[in-house]
Amino acid sequence: MRPFLLKGGRVIDPSRLTDGVADVYVVDGKIESIGHNIEVGLDADTIDVTGRVVAPGLIDVHVHLREPGQEDQETIATGAMSAVAGGFTAICSMPNTDPVTDNQAAVGFIVRQSIRAAKARVYPIGAVSLGQRGEQLAEFGELVGAGAVAVSDDGHPVVSSHLMRTALEYAKVFGIPVADHCEDMALAKGGSMHEGIVSTRMGLQGIPSAAEEIMVARDIILAELTGGHVHLCHMSTRGSVDLIRRAKDKGLRVTAEAAPHHFSLTHDRVLGYDTNAKMNPPLREEEDREAIRQALKDGTIDVIATDHAPHHYDAKEREFDEAPNGIIGLETALGLGLRELVEPGLLSLPELLDRMSTQPARVFNLSGGTLAIGAPADIVVFDPARRWTVDPTLGFSKSRNTPFAGEELPGVVEWTFVDGRRVYRKGSS
Amino acid sequence: MTSPLGKDLIGLESLTPEQIQLMLDTAEPFKEVSERSIKKVPALRGKTIVNLFFEPSTRTRISFEFAEKRLSADTVNVASTGSSVSKGETLVDTARNLEAMRIDMVVVRHSMSGAAQFLAERIRSNVVNAGDGKHEHPTQALLDLLTLRDRFGRLEGLKVAICGDVLHSRVARSNIWGLLKLGAQVGVCGPPTLLPRGIEALGVTVLPRIEDAIEWADALNILRLQLERMQGGFVPSLREYNRVFGVTSERLDRAPRDLVILHPGPMNRGVEIDSDVADGPHSVILPQVTNGVAVRMAVLYLLAGGSPDWAAPPAGEETR
Numbered sequence: 001m002r003p004f005l006l007k008g009g010r011v012i013d014p015s016r017l018t019d020g021v022a023d024v025y026v027v028d029g030k031i032e033s034i035g036h037n038i039e040v041g042l043d044a045d046t047i048d049v050t051g052r053v054v055a056p057g058l059i060d061v062h063v064h065l066r067e068p069g070q071e072d073q074e075t076i077a078t079g080a081m082s083a084v085a086g087g088f089t090a091i092c093s094m095p096n097t098d099p100v101t102d103n104q105a106a107v108g109f110i111v112r113q114s115i116r117a118a119k120a121r122v123y124p125i126g127a128v129s130l131g132q133r134g135e136q137l138a139e140f141g142e143l144v145g146a147g148a149v150a151v152s153d154d155g156h157p158v159v160s161s162h163l164m165r166t167a168l169e170y171a172k173v174f175g176i177p178v179a180d181h182c183e184d185m186a187l188a189k190g191g192s193m194h195e196g197i198v199s200t201r202m203g204l205q206g207i208p209s210a211a212e213e214i215m216v217a218r219d220i221i222l223a224e225l226t227g228g229h230v231h232l233c234h235m236s237t238r239g240s241v242d243l244i245r246r247a248k249d250k251g252l253r254v255t256a257e258a259a260p261h262h263f264s265l266t267h268d269r270v271l272g273y274d275t276n277a278k279m280n281p282p283l284r285e286e287e288d289r290e291a292i293r294q295a296l297k298d299g300t301i302d303v304i305a306t307d308h309a310p311h312h313y314d315a316k317e318r319e320f321d322e323a324p325n326g327i328i329g330l331e332t333a334l335g336l337g338l339r340e341l342v343e344p345g346l347l348s349l350p351e352l353l354d355r356m357s358t359q360p361a362r363v364f365n366l367s368g369g370t371l372a373i374g375a376p377a378d379i380v381v382f383d384p385a386r387r388w389t390v391d392p393t394l395g396f397s398k399s400r401n402t403p404f405a406g407e408e409l410p411g412v413v414e415w416t417f418v419d420g421r422r423v424y425r426k427g428s429s
Numbered sequence: 430m431t432s433p434l435g436k437d438l439i440g441l442e443s444l445t446p447e448q449i450q451l452m453l454d455t456a457e458p459f460k461e462v463s464e465r466s467i468k469k470v471p472a473l474r475g476k477t478i479v480n481l482f483f484e485p486s487t488r489t490r491i492s493f494e495f496a497e498k499r500l501s502a503d504t505v506n507v508a509s510t511g512s513s514v515s516k517g518e519t520l521v522d523t524a525r526n527l528e529a530m531r532i533d534m535v536v537v538r539h540s541m542s543g544a545a546q547f548l549a550e551r552i553r554s555n556v557v558n559a560g561d562g563k564h565e566h567p568t569q570a571l572l573d574l575l576t577l578r579d580r581f582g583r584l585e586g587l588k589v590a591i592c593g594d595v596l597h598s599r600v601a602r603s604n605i606w607g608l609l610k611l612g613a614q615v616g617v618c619g620p621p622t623l624l625p626r627g628i629e630a631l632g633v634t635v636l637p638r639i640e641d642a643i644e645w646a647d648a649l650n651i652l653r654l655q656l657e658r659m660q661g662g663f664v665p666s667l668r669e670y671n672r673v674f675g676v677t678s679e680r681l682d683r684a685p686r687d688l689v690i691l692h693p694g695p696m697n698r699g700v701e702i703d704s705d706v707a708d709g710p711h712s713v714i715l716p717q718v719t720n721g722v723a724v725r726m727a728v729l730y731l732l733a734g735g736s737p738d739w740a741a742p743p744a745g746e747e748t749r
C-alpha cells in the first residue's frame with residue numbers, strides 16, 4: 001500500500017481537541033504525522049483536500065445489517081458499503097438477525113463477512129439472551145472472544161428486571177456495555193406512533209413517552225445497583241434526557257445515544273400516514289426534539305447512532321399499523337447532523353464529529369475516533385459546504401426507506417479510508 | 430370533471446365548512462327521492478362502484494348500497510370473507526386490481542386508520558371512506574349533522590356532547606371536525622381511559638361525568654361501547670359502565686332541557702343507552718338511518734361530478 005498525504009484540509013480531531021489546516025500523512029495504514037511541510041516518501045500519493053474537512057472516521061454503534069436472515073433488505077457487504085459512503089469507518093451490528101447472533105459462531109460469521117466486504121469495520125453486538133427470548137443469558141465470554149463489543153436484545157427490551165440485573169453484573173467481567181432498547185411493552189402495545197395530538201387526529205394508537213422513560217429509569221436504577229455499564233439506545237423523550245442527566249450527575253455508568261431522526265423530525269411528519277416516518281421509538285414532539293438536541297450539546301447523550309433499519313420497499317408499502325418500524329440512516333446521518341445541529345449554531349463542527357466518532361469509540365471501547373499519531377488511519381474527508389439532494393435510489397443500501405428523500409443536506413463525503421485503504425471515493429465506487 | 434369536494438372523501442378534517450355545508454344541502458333533495466314509490470334517479474347511470482369492505486359492517490354497507498342503487502349505479506360488493514382480501518392479498522394489490530378494472534368509485538371500509546387515504550393515493554377512482562380504523566367515518570358524521578340540522582334548524586351554537594369511547598371512535602373524530610367547522614360546540618364525555626389525552630387541543634370541552642354532559646348539551650351522540658374494551662382494561666364491566674356512564678331516563682329527567690339523542694348504532698341496549706331512551710320521544714336514531722342514505726347519495730353524486738344545483742328530477746324518467 002502506497003503512503004499518501006492528505007494535503008491542505010481542515011483537520012479536526014475531537015479526541016485531541018485540535019482543529020486547523022494541516023496535512024495528514026498516512027504510511028502503512030497508520031497515521032504517520034500531521035503538520036505542515038511534511039517530508040513524504042517518493043512513492044507517496046498526494047491528495048489535495050483543500051476546503052475539505054479531514055476527521056476521524058465516523059462510528060455508528062447501532063445498525064441493523066439483516067444478515068443472516070433477511071438478505072433481501074441488507075447484507076453485511078451492502079451495509080458496510082453504505083456506511084463508508086456516509087463517512088463511517090466502523091459500525092456495530094445489532095444481533096436481531098435470523099438466526100439471532102447469540103453464539104460464538106454467529107459472531108464469527110459477521111466478522112468474516114465484514115472482512116470479505118472490506119469496507120467499514122463491522123463490530124458485532126451479541127445478544128443478551130439466547131434467541132433474544134429474554135430468558136437465559138447468552139455466553140458473553142464466548143461472544144466477546146469471537147469479536148462482540150457489546151450485548152443487546154435490541155428490537156426488544158430486556159423485559160425481565162432480573163435478567164437485566166444479571167446481564168449488567170456479568171458484563172462487568174468483560175468490560176462491555178449492555179445496550180438496552182427501552183420500552184415498556186405493556187404500555188406500548190398496539191401503538192404505532194407517539195401518543196399525542198397527532199395520534200389523536202390520525203386515529204392511530206399512541207406510544208406514550210412513559211413507555212420509554214419507565215425502562216430508562218429502571219435501567220438506571222439497575223446500573224446503580226450493579227455498577228454495570230448500561231447503554232441506552234435511541235433516546236427520544238425529554239423525560240429520558242432528564243433521567244440520564246440525573247444519573248450522570250450521580251456518577252453512574254450510564255451512556256446514551258440518539259438517532260438523527262429524533263433530533264430532526266417530530267410526530268407531525270407522520271401526518272399523511274407516511275410509513276417512512278414510522279419507527280420505534282416513534283418521532284416525538286417539538287419539546288422532545290429540542291431536549292435531545294440540548295442533550296447532545298451538553299453531553300447528556302453521548303453519541304449519535306443511526307439505528308439504520310433497512311426494509312424491503314413493499315414491506316413499507318402498506319397500512320401504517322402493519323408497516324415495519326425503522327428507516328435507513330447511514331448515508332444521511334452526517335448531513336442531518338450538519339443541517340440540524342451545526343448550521344443552527346447549536347454544536348460546533350468539532351462537537352458534532354466528537355458525538356459521531358470519538359464518543360462512540362469511547363463508549364463502546366473501540367479503536368478509532370482519533371487521528372493520534374500511530375493510530376489506524378480510519379479517516380473521513382468531506383466537503384462541509386457542498387449540498388446534495390437525498391435520492392434513495394442512488395444510495396448504497398439495499399433498501400430505500402427514508403423520510404428524507406428529496407431533501408437537501410449539507411456535507412458531501414468524498415473519501416473514506418479504513419486502515420489507510422481507500423474504501424470510498426465519491427463518484428468512483 | 431373535478432368535483433367541489435376533490436377526488437375523494439376521506440375525512441372531514443381536511444374539508445372547508447362550505448364543502449361540508451354543500452354535502453348537507455345536496456342531501457336535501459335526495460331525501461325526497463327515498464320517499465317516492467319509485468326510489469330511483471339516473472344520476473349515476475353507467476357508473477361502476479365497488480363496495481370494498483375489509484371489516485364486517487351491515488348497516489353502513491346496506492346504506493351505501495341503497496344510495497348507489499337509488500342513483501342507478503352498477504355496484505359490486507367485495508367483503509373480507511371469501512375473497513382475495515381475506516387470503517392475504519395486500520391493500521396495494523387490491524388497489525392495482527381495481528385500477529385495472531376501471532372502477533369509477535370505491536367505497537372502502539377498513540380496520541386500519543389511513544387505509545382509505547392509502548387507496549385514494551394509488552388509484553384514479555373516487556374513493557369514499559366508509560370508516561378507516563379509528564380515524565374518520567365522514568358519512569356517518571354528515572348524517573349526524575343533517576339529523577341535528579333537521580331537528581334544530583341550525584348547527585351554529587348548538588351544544589353536542591359525544592359520549593363514550595371517544596379514544597377508539599372514528600365516528601367521534603369525524604363528528605368533532607364537522608360540528609366545529611359548522612359552528613357547533615362540542616363536548617366529549619366518557620371514562621378518562623377512553624378519552625384521548627390532550628383532546629382539548631382539538632377545541633372540544635371535556636365533560637368528566639355523564640351528568641355534566643346532560644346538563645351542558647342540547648344533544649347527545651352516544652357511542653357504542655365495544656365489548657372488547659373490558660379485555661383491554663379500559664372499563665371494568667358493562668354493568669359498571671352503565672351505572673356510571675349509561676344514558677338512562679332517570680338521568681335525562683334531570684336535564685334542564687329536552688335532549689336530542691343520537692346513536693350511530695348498533696346499540697348495546699342497557700350498556701351505553703337504555704331502551705327507554707333509545708325508543709323515547711327525543712331519540713332520532715331512526716331518522717339518522719334515513720338520512721344516511723340521502724347523505725351518501727349526495728356524496729357519491731358530488732364526487733361523480735354532479736352539479737351542486739341539481740334538484741331531483743321527477744320520477745318516471747328512470748322507471749324501467
Ligand SMILES: [Zn+2]
Nearest residue numbers: 154155181233
Ligand atoms: Zn431498538
